[in-house]
Amino acid sequence: MITEIEVDGVGTMRHLNNWQIVAIRKMADPKRRAIAELAFGLGMTVRQFQGLSISHQNAAREAHNRLYSPEAFRLPNPKNAPVRLPQRYERVSDEKMATMGAELLAIKAKLPRGHFGVWVEEKSGITYSQAQRFMKTAGTRNRSLQSQANSV
Structure with a gap:
């Protein structure tokens, strides 16, 4: 089972904790919610994540998708x-x-x-x-x- 993925030049993508999930659900803007899930997984704020280059953001999205894919939970x-x-x-x-x-x-x-x-x-x-x-x-x-x- 995969619990974290290293994203080159950005950090380590991890599963969200309960506090982070609640904070994301409270956000009114759906676009900001989608970014927050990626940012919080990397231990960043939304503003910090938006400051990353497009290639780093895409690498974070790819890592997030791999981390939450069904294969990642298969033991x-x-x-x-x-x-x-x-x-x-x-x-x-x-x-x-x-x-x-x-x-x-x-x-x-x-x-x-x-x-x-x-x-x-x-x-x-x-x-x-x-x-x-x-x-x-x-x-x-x-x-x-x-x-x-x-x-x-």
Whole structure:
């Protein structure tokens, strides 16, 4: 997953945070909103972004489009085959729940803040509450394994 892209001569394009998104939504002028999304992604003001050369602005637009493309949010497949997700109302063993939870925790760590819930609902095929339950099981299992290792 891509979280930032270096734009030559300009800076690093990053995902917007919640404060930036709210500030953009409050802008009345739609043209200024479009520029603000690019500027804030680079850590600039709208005026600073407008002061850039046309080639730098186009490079920033290209980086923004790559950063927010569906391919940028696609996570690479792990070397091991992914665990099959349960069907609705299917019983899942604690071992399988912990394995899926560990995979979900790894995915959550790679995604930007606030994107995991959306990813679970749209991409995983399970509900957010199921994901939370699986991750909790994985955390409990890891803690019990650590306590066993410490007692030995």
